[in-house]
Every structure is written in C-alpha cells, then in structure tokens.
Amino acid sequence: MTKEDCKQVVLDIIADIAPDEDLTNVKPEVRLRDQLQLDSMDFLDIVMELRKRHGIEVPEAEYQQLASLDSCAEYLTPKFNALAAKS
Amino acid sequence: MNTRSHYDVAIIGAGMSGLAAGIRLAHFGKKVCIFERHNAVGGLNSFYSLEGRKFDVGLHALTNFVRKGVKGTPLTKLLRQLRIDRDEFALCEQKQSRVAFGPAGETSLRFTNDFAVFESEVARQFPTQIDGFRRLVERIKTYDDVSLEIAPISARSVVRGCLNDPLLEDMLFCPVMYYGSAQEHDMEFGQFVIMFKALFLEGFARPLQGVRVILRVLLEKYRQAGGERRMKCGVRKIIGRAGRADAIVLDTGEEIQATHVISSIGAPETERLVGVPPAGTELAAGRLTFVETISILNQQPAALGWGSDTIVFFNDSPRFDYACPTAPVDLRSGVICIPNNFDYGPNQALPEGIFRVTCLARYDRWAALPDDVYHNEKSRWYADVQRSARRFLPALSDGTLSSATVATDMFTPRTITKFTGHIGGAIYGAPVKHRQGRTPLENVYLCGTDQGFLGIIGAMLSGISMANYHILQKS
Numbered sequence: 001m002t003k004e005d006c007k008q009v010v011l012d013i014i015a016d017i018a019p020d021e022d023l024t025n026v027k028p029e030v031r032l033r034d035q036l037q038l039d040s041m042d043f044l045d046i047v048m049e050l051r052k053r054h055g056i057e058v059p060e061a062e063y064q065q066l067a068s069l070d071s072c073a074e075y076l077t078p079k080f081n082a083l084a085a086k087s
Numbered sequence: 088m089n090t091r092s093h094y095d096v097a098i099i100g101a102g103m104s105g106l107a108a109g110i111r112l113a114h115f116g117k118k119v120c121i122f123e124r125h126n127a128v129g130g131l132n133s134f135y136s137l138e139g140r141k142f143d144v145g146l147h148a149l150t151n152f153v154r155k156g157v158k159g160t161p162l163t164k165l166l167r168q169l170r171i172d173r174d175e176f177a178l179c180e181q182k183q184s185r186v187a188f189g190p191a192g193e194t195s196l197r198f199t200n201d202f203a204v205f206e207s208e209v210a211r212q213f214p215t216q217i218d219g220f221r222r223l224v225e226r227i228k229t230y231d232d233v234s235l236e237i238a239p240i241s242a243r244s245v246v247r248g249c250l251n252d253p254l255l256e257d258m259l260f261c262p263v264m265y266y267g268s269a270q271e272h273d274m275e276f277g278q279f280v281i282m283f284k285a286l287f288l289e290g291f292a293r294p295l296q297g298v299r300v301i302l303r304v305l306l307e308k309y310r311q312a313g314g315e316r317r318m319k320c321g322v323r324k325i326i327g328r329a330g331r332a333d334a335i336v337l338d339t340g341e342e343i344q345a346t347h348v349i350s351s352i353g354a355p356e357t358e359r360l361v362g363v364p365p366a367g368t369e370l371a372a373g374r375l376t377f378v379e380t381i382s383i384l385n386q387q388p389a390a391l392g393w394g395s396d397t398i399v400f401f402n403d404s405p406r407f408d409y410a411c412p413t414a415p416v417d418l419r420s421g422v423i424c425i426p427n428n429f430d431y432g433p434n435q436a437l438p439e440g441i442f443r444v445t446c447l448a449r450y451d452r453w454a455a456l457p458d459d460v461y462h463n464e465k466s467r468w469y470a471d472v473q474r475s476a477r478r479f480l481p482a483l484s485d486g487t488l489s490s491a492t493v494a495t496d497m498f499t500p501r502t503i504t505k506f507t508g509h510i511g512g513a514i515y516g517a518p519v520k521h522r523q524g525r526t527p528l529e530n531v532y533l534c535g536t537d538q539g540f541l542g543i544i545g546a547m548l549s550g551i552s553m554a555n556y557h558i559l560q561k562s
C-alpha cells in the first residue's frame with residue numbers, strides 16, 4: 001500500500017462517519033480538526049473503523065498520529081504493509 | 088458456560104437510550120442483546136393504537152432540532168454516531184411556540200427555531216432584563232454541558248445572577264423544567280444548559296408520523312448491525328458477586344451471562360435489581376410525574392382558530408411551582424401540544440386534529456385507587472385539565488370543542504409506571520443523576536434518564552456516550 005492509498009482509506013472512513021462534511025479539498029498537511037468539524041467522538045470512530053474494516057490497532061497513546069492526512073499516512077502505511085506481509 | 092446465552096453486552100430496556108447504545112456496540116462487533124419487558128420499543132417515548140388510531144406517548148416534539156449544515160450540536164453528533172442520514176428522520180419544523188403566564192396568559196413570549204425571535208420577545212416584554220438575558224445566553228453557549236466530570240451548581244442561582252425579574256426567571260424555567268427536570272424547584276445548571284439549548288437555541292421538529300418513525304430507524308440500524316432483541320422479556324434480577332455482575336435473571340427465570348450490563352431503567356430501579364439496599368441507604372426515586380389528556384378532533388385545529396401554536400407552556404399563578412403537588416393534578420401550569428401545527432409541507436397533514444395537555448400530578452393519589460374510582464377520576468380530571476389549558480389558547484366554546492371531539496384518552500402516573508417501570512411514575516427519573524453512569528457493580532452502567540442527558544436526543548446520546556466510554560474505548 002502506498003501513502004496515497006492510505007490517505008484514501010482514511011478519507012473513505014471519514015466520508016462514512018461524517019457524510020455532512022465536504023472532503024473534496026482536504027489539505028493533507030493541515031490538521032483534520034482545523035479544516036473539518038470532527039470531535040473526539042469522531043476520532044474514536046476513525047480508530048474503531050480502522051480496526052473493524054482493516055484490523056489495524058491504534059493504541060490510545062498514539063491517537064495524535066492521526067492528526068492530519070499526512071501524519072495518518074506516515075503512521076498507518078507501515079501498519080497496513082506489515083499486516084499484508086503477514087497474511 | 089452456555090454459549091447461546093452469553094453476550095458481550097446485555098442492555099436492559101429498549102427505549103431510545105438502550106437502542107442507541109445497542110447500535111453502537113453491535114456496529115463495532117459486540118455481541119449484544121436488548122431485553123425489554125414490553126412488547127413495544129420506545130419506553131417513555133412510544134406509541135400505541137386504540138380503536139384504529141395511533142397515539143404517541145412522551146414525544147411532543149423532538150427537541151435539539153437544527154437545520155442541515157449546522158454542525159457540532161447534539162442532533163448532528165447523534166446522526167454521525169449512529170450512521171443515520173438526517174432525511175431518515177423526516178423532521179418537520181414547528182410553527183411557533185409560546186410561554187404564556189398570568190391567569191389568562193397576559194404575558195407571552197413567542198419562540199421559534201430562530202433564536203432571534205425569542206430574544207426580541209424578551210427585549211420587548213422585559214426591556215430592563217435584556218442585557219442580563221444576553222449574558223445568561225452567552226454563559227449557556229460556552230458552558231461545557233456534556234462533560235462527564237463537572238461539579239453541580241444551582242441553575243436558579245446562576246439565572247438570578249443575570250436577571251432580577253422573577254417573572255422572566257420563571258418563564259425561562261417553566262419550559263426547561265417541564266421538558267426534562269427530575270428535580271423540584273431548581274435544576275443543576277448543566278441540566279438547565281442542556282435543555283435551554285435544546286428548546287431555545289436549537290428547536291422543535293417532528294416527523295409527520297411521529298415517534299414511530301424515529302423508533303423504526305433505530306430498530307432497523309440495530310438489526311442491520313446484528314444486534315439481538317428479546318421482547319416481553321424483562322430482567323428481574325442482577326446477580327452480583329465480588330463487586331461485579333455475574334449474570335442477569337429474566338422474568339422467565341432464565342439466566343443470561345454478559346461481560347457488561349447497560350441498564351436504561353433508572354438508577355433506583357437498577358439498584359433494586361441488584362438487591363434490597365440497607366434501609367436508609369437506597370437511592371431516592373423522583374417525585375415528578377404527569378397526567379396527559381389527548382383529544383382527537385374531527386377537523387384541523389386551525390379550523391377552530393388553534394392553527395398557530397405548536398407548544399404552549401402555561402402558568403396562571405404569581406410564581407411557577409415545579410413540584411409534586413398535594414392534589415392528584417396541579418392545574419395551575421402545564422404544556423399544550425398541538426401536533427398538527429408543525430410545518431409538514433404542502434399536501435401533508437395529520438388526518439385528524441390532536442390536542443394534548445400535560446400537567447404535573449401526584450403518583451400516590453392515582454396509584455392506590457380501585458379501578459372504577461380510577462376511571463371516574465380520570466374523566467373528572469380530563470375535563471379540568473382541558474378547561475385549565477384552554478385559558479391560554481384562542482377562545483372556543485365548550486359546545487364547539489365537544490362536538491369536534493371524536494375520541495379522548497388520558498395517561499396518569501399509574502400508566503407511566505406500568506409501561507416504563509419507573510418508581511412513582513417518575514417521568515424524568517431520579518433527582519440525582521450519575522453522569523459517568525457508574526453503579527456499585529463495576530461492569531454495570533446506567534444510560535438514559537438517570538445518566539442525565541435529557542430529551543430524546545439526549546437519551547440517545549446517553550446510550551452512545553456510555554457505550555463509548557465504558558466499553559468501546561476500553562476494548
């Protein structure tokens with residue numbers, strides 16, 4: 001999986017959690033919270049959808065790694081690839 | 088272990104909060120079952136059929152309504168958390184509501200889903216109070232009302248710090264208390280904030296078909312997520328051992344094991360499932376309960392001159408007294424709801440007129456009556472409640488109203504206990520709330536009315552918050 005694929009995975013999750021948000025111009029380097037109306041309940045859902053759909057675990061201490069699309073890609077891409085290598 | 092009856096989570100009660108908790112948990116893969124003593128879902132907000140007509144109970148209006156595009160409010164949080172598209176609720180907005188005080192409603196504050204209307208009414212009727220009112224609204228807007236860890240303060244004292252006209256103070260408390268206070272005379276400020284936002288800063292709406300539309304959506308989400316539900320299947324006991332719930336026992340005697348138990352039935356009611364607490368230590372049950380009269384009319388209320396008001400909160404006395412009365416019913420104040428007066432859009436209307444009136448009542452004056460006396464008392468109070476409420480609506484002759492009335496019904500505190508199990512018919516549960524939903528048993532949590540988020544949106548958010556906080560965040 002590339003970092004771009006990973007960003008798309010996260011965007012797909014956000015689209016389902018918050019269908020009332022416009023995701024067409026999300027800037028990857030800017031914190032998601034600063035450009036979208038996402039609260040702590042929504043971030044919990046991103047974490048839980050990652051686990052439910054992709055088997056990816058994000059421990060609570062590492063939630064801040066999901067701040068922006070870029071940081072999501074940095075943090076999650078290796079996890080996706082490690083999981084793919086195992087299966 | 089009998090695997091058939093082991094659940095990750097057992098939820099007691101299929102009201103709004105239990106269903107919402109169930110949807111969250113089932114969506115994230117928990118094995119969940121909701122146990123409901125009745126054959127209908129909804130709890131306090133339900134519906135029934137009588138002689139071919141469908142009646143709503145509980146819901147006058149869905150509070151917390153905001154228009155599409157407004158974010159960060161309870162309604163939008165709820166829709167996101169439950170993956171509901173707002174069009175599924177098919178909400179139609181109120182026309183206007185009023186708070187009417189004085190023997191014939193001489194002082195009246197109109198409000199709509201546009202807060203500026205209410206603010207201008209306050210400015211017009213209470214010019215000396217408007218600056219204080221704006222300060223109060225600012226404080227309300229910035230208050231963290233969903234914090235699970237905030238210290239309780241008196242709402243009366245906060246409001247008096249901003250306003251010094253007791254009439255306006257009471258006119259603000261009347262709707263807020265009637266739509267959610269389990270406490271007499273005063274409220275915890277956080278609860279006041281939740282209700283003030285829900286009623287005035289947000290607003291009222293209703294699906295044309297009433298509360299069943301909302302329940303149908305919740306049931307369908309729950310089913311799709313894989314949740315199980317057992318109806319006519321109450322829980323009669325929680326077996327505790329070493330500070331944890333070991334199992335729950337159903338009315339049938341069957342034992343069910345669950346890793347977690349979420350109870351939506353109330354704090355004192357849950358306590359009684361665990362065992363008889365030592366005398367003097369039991370949690371206090373609430374004392375606030377209502378009667379409601381329902382009149383079905385053979386025409387639209389607008390044809391009788393009652394076409395403008397959706398909800399009217401009324402009080403005829405110098406002060407508004409929100410307390411358990413000594414009489415069976417307190418006729419001095421109440422709430423009128425005319426469900427026809429939502430804006431359902433062109434070519435959409437309820438088939439008949441509906442006129443509902445709610446008043447404070449006293450449980451023990453209804454509970455002990457023999458059946459025949461109970462029915463006579465209902466007819467007597469029905470007439471008195473209607474007469475009291477009509478003082479606050481455009482005049483209509485007795486003859487005109489009675490010839491338009493094709494059916495009537497009335498619920499009493501006794502009905503509430505029968506259908507919700509709330510001790511003493513306590514409509515909003517116990518006066519002390521448990522924000523974190525904790526109970527003496529570490530794997531039993533409260534949601535719904537005694538957790539303390541109010542209104543039907545609040546009830547659903549309560550189920551969501553408790554499922555998130557105690558179960559989903561920790562697994």
